[in-house]
Amino acid sequence: MAGDLPTTEFDDIPEELLYELEALAHERTEGHVNMVQLLDEEGRFLNRSHFAERASALSVDELRALYRDMAMIRRFDAEATALQRQGQLSLWVPVRGQEAAQIGSGRATLPQDYIFPTYREHGVALTRGVELGELLRQFRGVSNGGWDPRQNNFHLYTLVLAAQVPHAVGYAMGLQRDASRAAAAGRAAPDPAAVVAYFGDGASSEGDIHESMVFAASFKAPVVFFCQNNQWAISVPTQVQSRIPLHNRAKGYGFPGLRVDGNDVLAVHAVTEWALERARSGKGPVLIEAYTYRQGAHTTADDPTKYRLTAEEESWLAKDPITRFEKFLRAEGHADEAFFAEVAAEGEALAAKSRRDVLAFEAPSLAAEMQNVYAERHPLVDEELAWHLEYQAGFADADTDSVEGGH
Amino acid sequence: MPTMTLAKAINAGLRDALAADEMVMLMGEDIGALGGVYRVTEGLKAEFGEDRVVDSPLAESGIVGTSIGLSLRGYRPVGEIQFDGFVFPAFNQITTQLAKLHARSRGQLTVPVTIRIPYGGGIGSVEHHSESPEALFAHTAGLRILTPSNPHDAYWMTRHAIECEDPVIVFEPKRRYWLKGEVDLESPGTSADPFRAHVVREGADATIVAYGPLVPVALAAAEAAAEDGRSVEVVDLRSLSPIDFDTVTASVQKTGRLVVAHEAPTFGGLGGEIAARVSERAFLSLEAPVIRVGGFHMPYPVSKVEGQYLPDIDRILEALDRAFAY
Numbered sequence: 179m180a181g182d183l184p185t186t187e188f189d190d191i192p193e194e195l196l197y198e199l200e201a202l203a204h205e206r207t208e209g210h211v212n213m214v215q216l217l218d219e220e221g222r223f224l225n226r227s228h229f230a231e232r233a234s235a236l237s238v239d240e241l242r243a244l245y246r247d248m249a250m251i252r253r254f255d256a257e258a259t260a261l262q263r264q265g266q267l268s269l270w271v272p273v274r275g276q277e278a279a280q281i282g283s284g285r286a287t288l289p290q291d292y293i294f295p296t297y298r299e300h301g302v303a304l305t306r307g308v309e310l311g312e313l314l315r316q317f318r319g320v321s322n323g324g325w326d327p328r329q330n331n332f333h334l335y336t337l338v339l340a341a342q343v344p345h346a347v348g349y350a351m352g353l354q355r356d357a358s359r360a361a362a363a364g365r366a367a368p369d370p371a372a373v374v375a376y377f378g379d380g381a382s383s384e385g386d387i388h389e390s391m392v393f394a395a396s397f398k399a400p401v402v403f404f405c406q407n408n409q410w411a412i413s414v415p416t417q418v419q420s421r422i423p424l425h426n427r428a429k430g431y432g433f434p435g436l437r438v439d440g441n442d443v444l445a446v447h448a449v450t451e452w453a454l455e456r457a458r459s460g461k462g463p464v465l466i467e468a469y470t471y472r473q474g475a476h477t478t479a480d481d482p483t484k485y486r487l488t489a490e491e492e493s494w495l496a497k498d499p500i501t502r503f504e505k506f507l508r509a510e511g512h513a514d515e516a517f518f519a520e521v522a523a524e525g526e527a528l529a530a531k532s533r534r535d536v537l538a539f540e541a542p543s544l545a546a547e548m549q550n551v552y553a554e555r556h557p558l559v560d561e562e563l564a565w566h567l568e569y570q571a572g573f574a575d576a577d578t579d580s581v582e583g584g585h
Numbered sequence: 586m587p588t589m590t591l592a593k594a595i596n597a598g599l600r601d602a603l604a605a606d607e608m609v610m611l612m613g614e615d616i617g618a619l620g621g622v623y624r625v626t627e628g629l630k631a632e633f634g635e636d637r638v639v640d641s642p643l644a645e646s647g648i649v650g651t652s653i654g655l656s657l658r659g660y661r662p663v664g665e666i667q668f669d670g671f672v673f674p675a676f677n678q679i680t681t682q683l684a685k686l687h688a689r690s691r692g693q694l695t696v697p698v699t700i701r702i703p704y705g706g707g708i709g710s711v712e713h714h715s716e717s718p719e720a721l722f723a724h725t726a727g728l729r730i731l732t733p734s735n736p737h738d739a740y741w742m743t744r745h746a747i748e749c750e751d752p753v754i755v756f757e758p759k760r761r762y763w764l765k766g767e768v769d770l771e772s773p774g775t776s777a778d779p780f781r782a783h784v785v786r787e788g789a790d791a792t793i794v795a796y797g798p799l800v801p802v803a804l805a806a807a808e809a810a811a812e813d814g815r816s817v818e819v820v821d822l823r824s825l826s827p828i829d830f831d832t833v834t835a836s837v838q839k840t841g842r843l844v845v846a847h848e849a850p851t852f853g854g855l856g857g858e859i860a861a862r863v864s865e866r867a868f869l870s871l872e873a874p875v876i877r878v879g880g881f882h883m884p885y886p887v888s889k890v891e892g893q894y895l896p897d898i899d900r901i902l903e904a905l906d907r908a909f910a911y
Contacts, residue, residue, distance in 0.1 A: 322689035333657075334690060338681045344647055345682070348654020348662075355636055355660065359607060385674070389647035396642055542691075550692045551726050553750035557780075558827045 191434065195228040199436050202425070212423075213469050214449055215439040219497050221505030223444075232448035238512050244285060244443050245507055246521050248277040248500050251301040253525030254310050257532050258300075258317070262478040266536055267317040271298045275441075275473030278499030279406050281305060282446025283374065283468070286454055289331065290371040292353075294346040297335040298406075299376050306332040310528065311535030320539045339377070340384035343403070346375035347390045350399035350457075372400040372457035374450075380411025382427075383419045391431040391463070398462035402453045403428075405465065406440060408472035413485040425467035433463045440470030441499040444506075471497070545570075586769050592625050592762035594736035595701075597770065598743030599626060599663065603633050606661065609747055612639040612648055613665030613701075622667055623703060623762055645675040649700065653683055656696045661747055669704040669756075670713025670885075676721075683752045684727030699746045703759035704732075705798040705848050706895055709888040716885050717849035719756050723826045723858075730825040731779055732756040734800035736766040738776050738823065745779040756825070758798035782829035784836060788818030791842035791905055794833055794859060796822035799846050799896060806901035817905065825855060833859060834866045841872035842908040846896045851879035873911035876904040 191199070202212045216224055216233050224230070236244075255273050262270040273280065280301025287293065287305070295302055300313055307330050315324035316335060323334040336342035350373040360367050381387060382405055394401050405424055409416055420427070428435025438449040446468055453464035471494040475482050482491070507513040548563045589597065602609045611626060617640035620627030630638035641648050645666055652662035666672045672679075679700065686696045706715030722728050729751050733739035739757070746753035775783065785800065786807050795803035800821045807817035818836050822828060837843050843863055845856035860875035878896040886894045 321691065322685075323691060323693075326693050327690065328693065334686075334694075336682075338677065341650070341677065341682050344650020344678065345654035345657065347647075348651030348656075349658050350654070351651060352655045352658025352660050355610070355655075356658070358636055386646055386650060386678075389642070389644040389650065392642045392644060393647050393651055547688070550688045552729075553687055553692070553695045553697075556729075556751075556827050557829075557831075 192228070198228050199434060202436055211437070211469060213437040213439050214445045215442050216445040216448065217439075217442045217502055217506055219502060221502045221507075221509060223506065223510075227445075229445065229448035229452065232451055233444040236444070236447075241507065241512050242517060244281055244447065245500070245503050245513065246524070247281040247285065247301065247304055248443065248503065249521045250525055250528055251277055251281065251304050252500060253529050254304075254532055255300060257529035258314060259474070259478060261314070261533065261536055262317070267314060267478075268319055269317050270478045271317075271476075272472075272474040272478070273298055273300045275471045275494065275498070276406055276408055277301050278443035278503070279440035279446055279468040279470045282443040283404050283450040283466070286447050286450035287374060288369075288371070288454070290369045291454065292331040292333070292346075292349055292371065292373045293376070294333045294342040294349070294373065295335055295376050296339075296342070296378060296381070297337050298378075299335070302376065303332055306330040308332050311532045314532065314536050315539060318536055318539050320541050339381040340386040340390075343375045343377055343381075343390040344386055344393065346373045347394045347399050347401050349373050350394065350401040351397055353400055354397070370400075370458035372402060372454050374402045374404050374454070376404050376406065378411065379405065379407040379409070379416045379419050379424060380414065382424055391428075391433075391465070394463040395431040395433050398460070400457035400460070401463045402450065402457055403463060403465040404450065405467045406470055407467050408440075408470050410472055410476070410482075410486065412476040412480060413482075423467065425465055428465035433465065435465035435467065437467040437469055440468030441497045441502065443499060443503055470499075473498075586767045588765055588767050589736055590762060591733065591736045591739045591758070591764045591766070592623055594740040594766075594768050595625050595743050595757065596627060596629070597768070598740040600629060600632065601770070602663075602744055602747045603629065603637060606747075608659055609661045609663065610637040610639065610655070611663045611665065612641050612652060614641060614643050614648075614667050616640060616665050621665060623759065625701075625703075625757075625762070626665070645671055645673075646678050649675040649678040649683060649698070652698045652700075653678065653686070653696055656698050657694065661697050661699070663699040663701060663747060666700060666702045668714045669702055669716040669718055672702055672718060675700075679722065679728070679752075679754075680725050684725045687751070688727060695750045696752055697747075697750050698752045699749075700752070700754045702754060702756050703762070704756045705758050705760060706885060706888075706891050707760040707798065707848075709891070711888070712885070715888070715891065717756075717847065717880070719825050719847075720849055720854050722754055723828075723855060727752065728826060729753045729780070730756065731823065732758065732797035732825060733823070734758065734761065734795075734797055734821050736764065737768045737774075738779075740768045740770065741773040741776045742779050742823075744773075756797060760798050761801070764801070780824040780827055780829060782823055782832040783821045784818060784832065785821045786817070786819040788840060789816040790840055791815065791844065791908055792818045792820060792833075792836040792840045793844045793846060793901060793905075794820045794822055794836075795846045796825065798848060802896065802898060803846055803901060806898045806905070809898055809902060810905055815905065815909070828855070828859065828862075830859075830862050830866065834863060837863050837867045838870040841870055842905075843871070843875045844878060844901060844904040844908060845875060846878040846901055846904070848880055848895055850882055851877045852882045854879050873908040876908050878904045
């Protein structure tokens with residue numbers, strides 16, 4: 179079994195896990211998906227995976243926090259969708275259905291880790307402590323970023339598919355050099371850290387994913403490739419992106435890949451925690467394919483009724499990550515009605531605050547934007563800025579309406 | 586003051602940058618043991634180790650993309666694109682990511698990445714090895730673009746590019762890699778500001794603006810014109826973004842005539858931008874339309890006929906004739 183894998187690359191992996199990974203790589207029966215799963219659809223704990231003990235190690239508080247995070251991001255997401263429908267945002271990218279994949283993976287990161295998101299990682303942003311209202315600036319049209327990436331080690335959203343993934347690998351190569359420079363200088367080693375590169379099943383076809391995986395494998399960079407396979411790249415199903423399970427591609431690059439039930443927050447957390455520990459300890463990259471579903475539209479401009487069946491959507495609703503985890507918490511006696519009511523109230527408060535934040539955003543001046551094009555002085559920018567300011571000043575005596583018309 | 590080739594001057598610039606700052610590192614295809622296909626990085630891996638002089642996988646987007654990530658971690662990567670025509674797999678990373686990160690982060694992030702690209706023709710090479718794509722990058726806000734024409738500038742532009750907080754593309758004129766000249770390693774002298782154009786020959790009757798590989802050609806044309814009694818000034822642009830229009834304008838105000846020469850195709854090339862700016866700034870000084878000399882609107886030709894495609898002394902003289910005909 180293990181003979182199929184280049185085992186010399188995976189010496190650190192215990193034999194029983196190697197066996198599990200290999201088993202995951204094969205689809206045995208039509209319609210059945212092999213993946214790491216710790217909770218079934220009814221929220222019953224399954225103690226059959228190598229990763230189960232990691233989930234068992236979580237405290238009740240940690241379990242409740244995972245639920246809380248998922249519920250918060252779902253409520254926030256609903257509010258943002260409403261804001262778009264009401265004309266307050268030009269676009270929104272809903273995350274509904276992918277909460278477990280994002281909260282589970284994000285909560286497995288440590289503060290010193292660095293995250294490179296796509297444009298849908300609202301849940302991961304929450305786990306990194308990013309003020310959620312900041313995520314809405316881009317969609318309100320007042321910023322192309324919104325938060326300081328260095329504050330939470332959470333990079334800005336990237337809208338060009340897969341373009342952030344080589345950045346993640348480069349950042350991980352930087353972490354490697356930090357460690358070797360410290361060693362050479364006799365300084366204390368920095369806290370071991372790793373990078374998580376998020377992307378989706380659609381982006382997996384981009385050349386940047388291939389180049390990133392080659393670099394990461396060749397240099398054994400401490401990066402976890404976290405692919406949320408939400409089944410649809412706008413209107414194109416995953417089968418058009420890949421004829422094999424996506425996680426199997428890792429083997430071709432020479433590092434482990436595995437598929438996890440992306441709607442099972444415990445499984446996602448356990449698998450990501452393992453992959454990050456492995457990366458931080460210098461054993462190189464891992465590809466995680468989180469098998470999940472985009473319950474809503476790709477963006478608020480999309481119409482899924484044109485390309486997918488209601489029956490499919492309904493079958494995935496039965497696998498909903500939050501409902502499933504709620505069942506687990508209730509059945510295990512980890513949370514009671516009061517807890518869920520408290521979380522719901524907190525969600526309402528978050529939604530209200532986010533709405534207030536959005537309505538209070540101020541547009542930047544074009545002049546300020548011009549000044550941020552370069553870090554150092556640039557004469558063409560200076561010249562155009564001076565012209566722009568003078569032109570605008572020409573409207574100073576006009577009424578407010580014509581000043582706005584001048585922009 | 587040592588005399589060295591332009592390639593050696595870049596090598597010295599890279600070595601001194603690596604020695605001066607432990608965050609500087611090089612990455613590219615074949616730049617390690619081989620020292621690069623033009624040997625520009627020769628000896629650097631042996632001196633600074635494989636962590637700092639990285640033989641990358643053969644993937645240009647990966648070179649630029651990972652360089653961006655390294656710069657976000659505080660490093661100052663210098664990526665080498667092996668040949669001009671091979672930059673396009675990295676075009677997305679350069680234009681949508683590298684050029685924009687400072688702006689989209691409102692100045693919170695800087696990406697001090699340097700990209701070295703040997704460019705231009707005239708060496709009898711095969712397809713995709715002789716191109717001049719600089720206008721595509723000059724058109725992109727957020728990038729700075731330098732191109733040296735002599736060893737002294739090559740050394741100091743390399744140093745300045747690496748020290749700059751903005752991303753800088755250095756287009757290296759590959760057919761001048763073997764051009765020798767004195768390099769003052771102690772002081773940049775008049776090259777202290779890499780973004781200023783230099784008047785490299787004074788003249789009174791016409792100006793030739795050129796850069797990179799065509800500066801020696803422009804100087805030779807000016808010399809030939811002098812034999813016909815025409816006093817021609819030559820401006821080495823040096824920086825293609827920003828362009829030092831003050832120096833260009835001042836020269837045209839003095840001479841009244843302007844010829845712009847570059848190897849890149851004339852249509853949509855930097856010559857058009859320079860002509861437009863000069864007509865705005867010095868319209869009343871112009872005795873003739875600005876004349877452009879450049880490549881034709883065609884893919885770079887096979888090398889047996891590249892001599893007819895590339896601007897040479899005669900084509901610049903012909904352009905001067907046209908300018909003087911007014």
